[in-house]
Amino acid sequence: MKDDNFLRENNARHLWHPMAHPRDMQENPPKIITGAEGVKITDLDGNRVIDGVAGLWCVNLGYSNDAVKEAIARQLTDLPYYSGFGGCTNPMAIEASYAVRDFFAADGMARVFFTSGGSDSVETCLRLARQYHRLRGQPTRTKYLSLKRGYHGTHLGGASVNGNNRFRVGYEPLLPGCFQLPAPYLYRNPFDETDPARLAQLIVQMAEDEILFQGPETIAAFIMEPILGAGGVIVPPASFMPAMRTLCDKHGILMIADEVITGFGRTGHWSGSRHWGVKPDMMSTAKGISSAYFPVGAALMSDKVAEVFETAGADGAIFHGYTYSAHPVGAAAVVACLKETLRLDTAANAGPRGDQLFAGLQRLQDRHAIIGDVRGGHGLMAGIELVSDRTAKTPLDAAAIKRIHEATYQAGAMVRIALNNIVMSPPLVITEAEVDALLSALDAGLAAV
Ligand SMILES: Cc1ncc(COP(=O)(O)O)c(C=O)c1O
Structure with a gap:
C-alpha cells in the first residue's frame, strides 16, 4: 500500500472520478475513505463519521455484515x-x-x-x-x-x-x-x-x-x-x-x-x-x-x-x-x-427510523431559514431543499451548499448533495441514536452558512 502522502497527492493523477471534473478532483482532492464499520466510515485523515448516504444509497446492511x-x-x-x-x-x-x-x-x-x-x-x-x-x-x-x-x-x-x-x-x-x-x-x-x-x-x-x-x-x-x-x-x-x-x-x-x-x-x-x-x-x-x-x-x-x-x-x-x-x-x-x-427485517427498521429522520429535518426547518422544503417520511430516503429566499424559492448557491456539506462532515456525518438539495439515505440498520447523531451533524453543518 502506498503511503498516505502519496495517496493524497496522486488520487486524481490517473484516476478520473465519476460525476466530477478531472481537474477539480486534482485541485480539490476528494476524501479518501479507508475503512468502515457498522454505519460509520473512516477517512485517511482519521475522521470517523456516520455514513448518512450508505455509500451511494446502497450499503443497506451497513459495513459489518459477516454473513x-x-x-x-x-x-x-x-x-x-x-x-x-x-x-x-x-x-x-x-x-x-x-x-x-x-x-x-x-x-x-x-x-x-x-x-x-x-x-x-x-x-x-x-x-x-x-x-x-x-x-x-x-x-x-x-x-x-x-x-x-x-x-x-x-x-x-x-x-x-x-x-x-x-x-x-x-x-x-x-x-x-x-x-x-x-x-x-x-x-x-x-x-x-x-x-x-x-x-x-x-x-x-x-x-x-x-x-x-x-x-x-x-x-x-x-x-x-x-x-x-x-x-x-x-x-x-x-x-x-x-x-x-x-x-x-x-x-x-x-x-x-x-x-x-x-x-x-x-x-x-x-x-x-x-x-x-x-x-x-x-x-x-x-x-x-x-x-x-x-x-x-x-x-x-x-x-x-x-x-x-x-x-x-x-x-x-x-x-x-x-x-x-x-x-x-x-x-x-x-x-x-x-x-x-x-x-434483520430492515424494512421494519427503515419505517420508524425514516419517520424519526423526517421529523428531525422538519425541526431543523424551523431553525434554519435556508431549508425551503423537507421531503421524506417514507422510509430512509430524505432530503432538504436549500434556498436563499423561502418566498421566492431561489436555490441556494452551490458554494454555500458545499460549505454545508463539508461542515456536516466535520461535525460527524456524510450527506450527499443533489442539485440544491442535501439528501440522506443511511444504512437500513441505523439505530435511533445514530439518526439523532446524523441530525445533529447536519444541524451544525447548516449553521455554518
Ligand atoms: C434509480 C436509479 N436507477 C439507476 C441507477 C444507476 O445505477 P448504477 O450507478 O449502479 O449504474 C441509479 C444510481 O444511483 C439510480 O438511482
Missing part, C-alpha cells in the same frame, strides 16, 4: 467466476434467481436477469420492453416516457430517459423517441399546484395527451422511480403511480419501476412499487440487492412479459447480457444479502 462477507469469501474459493453465456451457469446463480424472485413475488415478478449494476438493469428493461412488443407483433412500439428529475443511470438508454439535463447535454444526441413528463414535485411544478391529488391528475393528463400525440402504438414503456432519489428525494402524490399504471394498461404500454434505490426495504416496504400498491411489468434493481458488497443488479420481468418471451419462436432469444451476468460471487452476495435483509 455476506463470509459467503463471498466461500464462493471465491469454490468458483470465482464462470460465464452465464454459451449454455453454462453456476449453482449460486440458480439459487440467487430464486432468492430475488421470491423477494419480489408479491410485486408480480416472475423472472430474473442478472446484471452488474443499476445502469445495466435499466438498459436491460428498456431493451427487453422493445423486444416484448416486437414479439407481440407491435414493432413500432419503440419510444419511452419518463419523468423530469428522474435518474436512470448513465448508459445511453438510461441517459435518454433521464430527466436531469446535466446528465444529458454533454452526450447528445441521445436516443430519439424519449419524452419526459413534469416530475410529480409539489414544491416546484409548472402548475404551481400544491394539492397532491390535483398535481397527480394534471401530470397523468399530460401523460395521456403526450401518448395520444405520439400515438400509443409507438410507445414501448414508461419508466419511473417510485420515489425519485437522485432528483432530490421527490415523493410523488400517493395517487400518481397507480394512475400511471392504469394509463399504461389503457394504452398497452409497459410500466418499468426503477427500484435501484427503492427496492429491498429502503422505503419501509420491500419495494417502492408495493409502497404505492402498484405491480409494474418490469423492475430494474441493484444496490440493496447485494448491499454493495459486490457489484450486482437484476432486471425482473412479470409473468405477462415472461410468457411472451417463453412462448415465442426463435425471436424470443435474448441477445443481451453482460460478462458478469450471474457472476457466481455476485450471486453468492445476493443470496446472503437477501437472507440477512429478511432476517
Whole structure:
C-alpha cells in the first residue's frame, strides 16, 4: 500500500472520478475513505463519521455484515467466476434467481436477469420492453416516457430517459423517441399546484395527451422511480403511480419501476412499487440487492412479459447480457444479502427510523431559514431543499451548499448533495441514536452558512 502522502497527492493523477471534473478532483482532492464499520466510515485523515448516504444509497446492511462477507469469501474459493453465456451457469446463480424472485413475488415478478449494476438493469428493461412488443407483433412500439428529475443511470438508454439535463447535454444526441413528463414535485411544478391529488391528475393528463400525440402504438414503456432519489428525494402524490399504471394498461404500454434505490426495504416496504400498491411489468434493481458488497443488479420481468418471451419462436432469444451476468460471487452476495435483509427485517427498521429522520429535518426547518422544503417520511430516503429566499424559492448557491456539506462532515456525518438539495439515505440498520447523531451533524453543518 502506498503511503498516505502519496495517496493524497496522486488520487486524481490517473484516476478520473465519476460525476466530477478531472481537474477539480486534482485541485480539490476528494476524501479518501479507508475503512468502515457498522454505519460509520473512516477517512485517511482519521475522521470517523456516520455514513448518512450508505455509500451511494446502497450499503443497506451497513459495513459489518459477516454473513455476506463470509459467503463471498466461500464462493471465491469454490468458483470465482464462470460465464452465464454459451449454455453454462453456476449453482449460486440458480439459487440467487430464486432468492430475488421470491423477494419480489408479491410485486408480480416472475423472472430474473442478472446484471452488474443499476445502469445495466435499466438498459436491460428498456431493451427487453422493445423486444416484448416486437414479439407481440407491435414493432413500432419503440419510444419511452419518463419523468423530469428522474435518474436512470448513465448508459445511453438510461441517459435518454433521464430527466436531469446535466446528465444529458454533454452526450447528445441521445436516443430519439424519449419524452419526459413534469416530475410529480409539489414544491416546484409548472402548475404551481400544491394539492397532491390535483398535481397527480394534471401530470397523468399530460401523460395521456403526450401518448395520444405520439400515438400509443409507438410507445414501448414508461419508466419511473417510485420515489425519485437522485432528483432530490421527490415523493410523488400517493395517487400518481397507480394512475400511471392504469394509463399504461389503457394504452398497452409497459410500466418499468426503477427500484435501484427503492427496492429491498429502503422505503419501509420491500419495494417502492408495493409502497404505492402498484405491480409494474418490469423492475430494474441493484444496490440493496447485494448491499454493495459486490457489484450486482437484476432486471425482473412479470409473468405477462415472461410468457411472451417463453412462448415465442426463435425471436424470443435474448441477445443481451453482460460478462458478469450471474457472476457466481455476485450471486453468492445476493443470496446472503437477501437472507440477512429478511432476517434483520430492515424494512421494519427503515419505517420508524425514516419517520424519526423526517421529523428531525422538519425541526431543523424551523431553525434554519435556508431549508425551503423537507421531503421524506417514507422510509430512509430524505432530503432538504436549500434556498436563499423561502418566498421566492431561489436555490441556494452551490458554494454555500458545499460549505454545508463539508461542515456536516466535520461535525460527524456524510450527506450527499443533489442539485440544491442535501439528501440522506443511511444504512437500513441505523439505530435511533445514530439518526439523532446524523441530525445533529447536519444541524451544525447548516449553521455554518
Ligand atoms: C434509480 C436509479 N436507477 C439507476 C441507477 C444507476 O445505477 P448504477 O450507478 O449502479 O449504474 C441509479 C444510481 O444511483 C439510480 O438511482
